[in-house]
Amino acid sequence: xxxxxxxxxxxxxAVAFGCLSAIGESLIICHAIDGMARNPEMQPKLQSTMIIGxxxxxxxxxxxxxxxxxxxxxxxxxx
Amino acid sequence: MNLVxxxxxxxxxxxxxxxxxxxxxxxxxxxxxxIMAIVAVLAIIVGIWARVAYKxxxxxxxxxxxxxxxxxxxxxxxxxxxxxxxxxxxxxxxxFMCLFAYLFVAFxxxxxGMPSVIDWLAAPLSLSLIMFVLIQIQGVRFNxxxxxxxxVEPIVAFLPVNLITMWSPIISTCIRMFGNCIAGTxxxxxxxxxxSNASGALFGSLTTMAQVNYFPSWDITHSTVWTQIFLAPLPxxxxxxxxxxxxxxxQTTVFGFLNALxxxxxxxxxxxPKLAERQDxxxxxxxxx
Numbered sequence: 001x002x003x004x005x006x007x008x009x010x011x012x013x014a015v016a017f018g019c020l021s022a023i024g025e026s027l028i029i030c031h032a033i034d035g036m037a038r039n040p041e042m043q044p045k046l047q048s049t050m051i052i053g054x055x056x057x058x059x060x061x062x063x064x065x066x067x068x069x070x071x072x073x074x075x076x077x078x079x
Numbered sequence: 080m081n082l083v084x085x086x087x088x089x090x091x092x093x094x095x096x097x098x099x100x101x102x103x104x105x106x107x108x109x110x111x112x113x114i115m116a117i118v119a120v121l122a123i124i125v126g127i128w129a130r131v132a133y134k135x136x137x138x139x140x141x142x143x144x145x146x147x148x149x150x151x152x153x154x155x156x157x158x159x160x161x162x163x164x165x166x167x168x169x170x171x172x173x174x175f176m177c178l179f180a181y182l183f184v185a186f187x188x189x190x191x192g193m194p195s196v197i198d199w200l201a202a203p204l205s206l207s208l209i210m211f212v213l214i215q216i217q218g219v220r221f222n223x224x225x226x227x228x229x230x231v232e233p234i235v236a237f238l239p240v241n242l243i244t245m246w247s248p249i250i251s252t253c254i255r256m257f258g259n260c261i262a263g264t265x266x267x268x269x270x271x272x273x274x275s276n277a278s279g280a281l282f283g284s285l286t287t288m289a290q291v292n293y294f295p296s297w298d299i300t301h302s303t304v305w306t307q308i309f310l311a312p313l314p315x316x317x318x319x320x321x322x323x324x325x326x327x328x329x330q331t332t333v334f335g336f337l338n339a340l341x342x343x344x345x346x347x348x349x350x351x352p353k354l355a356e357r358q359d360x361x362x363x364x365x366x367x368x
Binding site for chain 2: 025050052055056062063065066069
């Protein structure tokens with residue numbers, strides 16, 4: 001296997017593990033919607049808390065994306 | 080990559096910016112200085128305007144115009160500090176006003192065509208370092224010499240682990256900000272490249288018909304350059320609403336929220352009031368009464 005092929009595979013594996021954060025995001029949104037359904041007057045506060053939680057969870061996927069970009073553009077040029 | 084002809088030599092746009100005034104510094108640093116200058120000038124103008132309005136007793140009437148938005152922004156930032164940090168941090172309203180303004184404008188600065196600031200790792204890293212220094216200062220302010228106990232808790236052997244853990248806020252906030260910005264840049268760049276090539280392939284024959292085709296037909300990029308603009312504008316606008324405006328607002332809020340939370344955590348929790356001082360417990364009846 002060539003170096004570029006291995007770099008591409010490594011980047012794909014990194015992004016694939018980053019996609020696992022989608023499970024956490026769906027759980028956050030699911031419980032937030034449950035709370036809004038039970039208590040509609042708390043909807044604005046729940047919504048803003050949900051968006052902050054989703055942004056924090058998404059950061060794990062972003063770390064994996066940054067590593068994939070590093071592998072694709074920096075390691076490939078070094079190789 | 081935009082090519083600019085300067086003195087019979089072809090240089091990159093970033094090279095031209097980086098060597099403006101013959102200074103030869105990184106191109107995004109110029110953008111960062113420009114944003115700081117814009118925010119500082121706006122703050123001075125609003126400050127002078129507010130001072131003049133106060134002297135004229137304009138606070139007795141409803142404010143309008145730019146001062147209305149300045150008041151809204153001040154109340155947003157001060158309310159953010161009061162809600163998330165509590166007592167002892169009232170003066171940080173000004174810090175968060177500057178932070179939010181700089182961060183939101185810097186996130187969207189690429190839309191102006193200038194080199195993007197947050198795409199350059201040094202910019203979010205500098206903001207994270209400022210946050211780190213503030214957190215440590217709050218730790219020393221509230222705990223004094225007890226601040227150093229955290230590095231040897233629960234046992235002294237945890238010192239190397241604690242020394243590494245102390246840098247995790249910097250890494251997480253810096254990479255989160257940088258990653259969100261560069262992910263948007265890459266996705267928008269890819270879609271723009273794909274749409275401009277697709278547009279050139281679909282409408283390229285129009286240039287031939289209009290006889291404005293000065294390039295050979297095998298040079299697709301240049302021969303179809305005027306037709307590459309048809310498909311990209313609307314999708315680019317829609318994508319930028321999400322990746323620049325919405326994502327910028329969310330990431331700015333998250334950065335500020337984490338900053339406020341970590342600084343407020345340095346204040347020790349207040350102890351539970353003793354039983355005799357509690358207001359919700361009824362006093363024992365005495366024989367004298």
